[in-house]
Amino acid sequence: MPAIVIAGAGPAGLRTASLLAMEGWQVDVIEEHSEVGIPENCSGLLSVSGLNELGIDAESCTVNRIYGAEIFSANGTKLTVERQEPVALVVKRSEFDKMLFKEAVKNGANIEFNSKLIDVRRQHIFFQRKARGEAKKARVVVGADGVLSKAREIAGIQIDKKYFVQSYQERVSGTFDKTKVQVYFGSFAKGLFAWIIPESEGIARAGIATSLGINAREAFEEFKHKYSFEFETIERQSFMIPLGPPVEEPVKDNILLVGDAAFHVKATTGGGIIFGLNAAQKCAEAITKHLKHGSKLSEYKNLLKPINRELKIHWRIRSYLNSLSDDKLDKLFLKLKKAGIEEFLTEHGDMDRPSMFIGKLLKKPRFWSLLPLIFRLR
Ligand SMILES: Cc1cc2nc3c(=O)[nH]c(=O)nc-3n(C[C@H](O)[C@H](O)[C@H](O)COP(=O)(O)OP(=O)(O)OC[C@H]3O[C@@H](n4cnc5c(N)ncnc54)[C@H](O)[C@@H]3O)c2cc1C
Numbered sequence: 001m002p003a004i005v006i007a008g009a010g011p012a013g014l015r016t017a018s019l020l021a022m023e024g025w026q027v028d029v030i031e032e033h034s035e036v037g038i039p040e041n042c043s044g045l046l047s048v049s050g051l052n053e054l055g056i057d058a059e060s061c062t063v064n065r066i067y068g069a070e071i072f073s074a075n076g077t078k079l080t081v082e083r084q085e086p087v088a089l090v091v092k093r094s095e096f097d098k099m100l101f102k103e104a105v106k107n108g109a110n111i112e113f114n115s116k117l118i119d120v121r122r123q124h125i126f127f128q129r130k131a132r133g134e135a136k137k138a139r140v141v142v143g144a145d146g147v148l149s150k151a152r153e154i155a156g157i158q159i160d161k162k163y164f165v166q167s168y169q170e171r172v173s174g175t176f177d178k179t180k181v182q183v184y185f186g187s188f189a190k191g192l193f194a195w196i197i198p199e200s201e202g203i204a205r206a207g208i209a210t211s212l213g214i215n216a217r218e219a220f221e222e223f224k225h226k227y228s229f230e231f232e233t234i235e236r237q238s239f240m241i242p243l244g245p246p247v248e249e250p251v252k253d254n255i256l257l258v259g260d261a262a263f264h265v266k267a268t269t270g271g272g273i274i275f276g277l278n279a280a281q282k283c284a285e286a287i288t289k290h291l292k293h294g295s296k297l298s299e300y301k302n303l304l305k306p307i308n309r310e311l312k313i314h315w316r317i318r319s320y321l322n323s324l325s326d327d328k329l330d331k332l333f334l335k336l337k338k339a340g341i342e343e344f345l346t347e348h349g350d351m352d353r354p355s356m357f358i359g360k361l362l363k364k365p366r367f368w369s370l371l372p373l374i375f376r377l378r
Contacts, residue, residue, distance in 0.1 A: 003027070003291055005125050005138035007117035007151050009036050012259025012276035012283075013144030014100040017109035019284035025291065028136065029104070030115035030127050032145075036101040037094030041239035042273075043169065043197045043205045044091040045181065047351040050274035051089070054281075061095030063199045067179045068346070073333035074186030074326035081345045082180070088351065090199055096273075117143075117150045120255060140287050140297065141255045144280075147240045149261035155252035161212050163244030163263070165191045165270065168216035169207030172231035176204045184223065187326050190214060192243065192270060194223040206231060209241055209270055241270040245315045246308045251298050258283045264311065266352065267318035274352055278307055313354045320373070339366050 004020055006013045009031035021027045033039075045066065051058055066089070068082030105111065118133070119126040126135050143151020147164070176198040184194040191211030198204045206229070208220045216238060224231065242263045250257040258264065264279040265272035286300035324332065344364065348357040361367045 006142040008145035015280035018104040021107040021109040027109040029111045032116035037097035042093040044093040061091045064090040075330045077333040143257045147260045165209040166216040167209040171235040188222045246311045267315040
């Protein structure tokens with residue numbers, strides 16, 4: 001019988017499949033869509049450091065290089081962070097996923113399209129293929145089926161809806177600084193923020209994400225109006241993003257959750273690809289140890305500890321930002337600016353690992369007026 005069945009051929013599922021197949025295990029991936037990477041619901045911003053650590057060369061799907069960011073508070077106070085070297089790549093997400101797909105297939109994984117996970121009963125998986133119910137056996141099941149994970153539901157994990165935001169994004173034409181992303185905070189984007197991620201000087205991905213219950217598309221119109229943006233819409237998309245702490249128990253019996261399904265997502269930004277790929281490595285490691293040496297699958301939880309430590313800091317920062325009114329956020333931005341946060345982040349900032357620079361903040365006397373906040377976030 002196949003050793004492992006993975007539900008979901010997104011980055012987390014494909015990476016897990018690739019690594020396990022490379023170890024020689026028989027891996028089947030079931031994917032509900034007929035193609036990898038479609039529909040494309042992403043801004044495709046990936047840190048250079050994160051990709052390098054993973055050993056992933058995303059050159060073939062890169063459309064732009066980002067050197068920094070402009071971050072705006074509700075009243076327009078701007079923090080600018082800028083490096084000499086690219087800090088992030090803007091990738092065409094469907095191409096990125098296809099690259100991971102080819103790698104997984106090359107390593108020996110088997111991908112079955114139009115196959116939707118329905119249920120797991122011990123070592124039996126039930127799925128729907130072209131309106132027909134089918135079943136297969138698996139010793140281990142990986143739930144890499146994204147934000148609204150069926151595997152998570154089957155594992156009995158309930159997530160409160162306050163831990164999701166609704167995004168709305170348009171691919172637009174206009175005039176953009178192609179070297180920087182822009183991030184806009186304020187009550188018009190309650191729950192996250194609005195963004196502009198340039199593909200070039202003429203095209204960008206502009207979007208917003210808001211708490212559930214708020215109409216994200218209307219919020220996007222409010223954002224455009226507030227800043228008098230006049231974009232030409234090329235494409236539009238809307239999708240949910242998990243925004244909360246990582247799932248505490250990512251293993252239930254023989255089911256392991258990875259990626260968005262397990263909230264392996266930076267709650268500061270909603271970005272989940274780098275963390276999902278890192279978690280996939282831990283997931284593959286835990287499964288290999290289990291199948292080879294009989295160790296418990298729950299070892300996965302231990303392997304995830306360093307990843308979850310960072311994700312929890314992202315979540316504390318997000319919770320703090322969400323608690324601030326526009327006025328308080330403005331005051332915080334001014335205070336940070338005055339203390340020299342722009343120069344500090346230019347030198348020490350890390351898109352993925354806040355623990356790296358929060359520790360360094362403590363060593364700079366000019367930030368000691370922010371000590372209560374720093375200790376709260378650590
Ligand atoms: C608007 C927007 C912008 C974003 N921008 C960024 C960004 O710039 N950078 C970043 O890092 N992240 C970004 N993200 C988040 C990123 O897209 C996710 O974190 C990432 O896709 C998660 O990967 P995954 O493999 O866990 O899940 P997914 O990519 O969601 O893959 C899950 C797969 O499972 C399949 N599936 C679902 N249910 C079933 C089922 N029952 N049976 C079989 N298959 C199933 C789906 O079809 C899908 O292919 C963004 C998200 C949104 C919505």
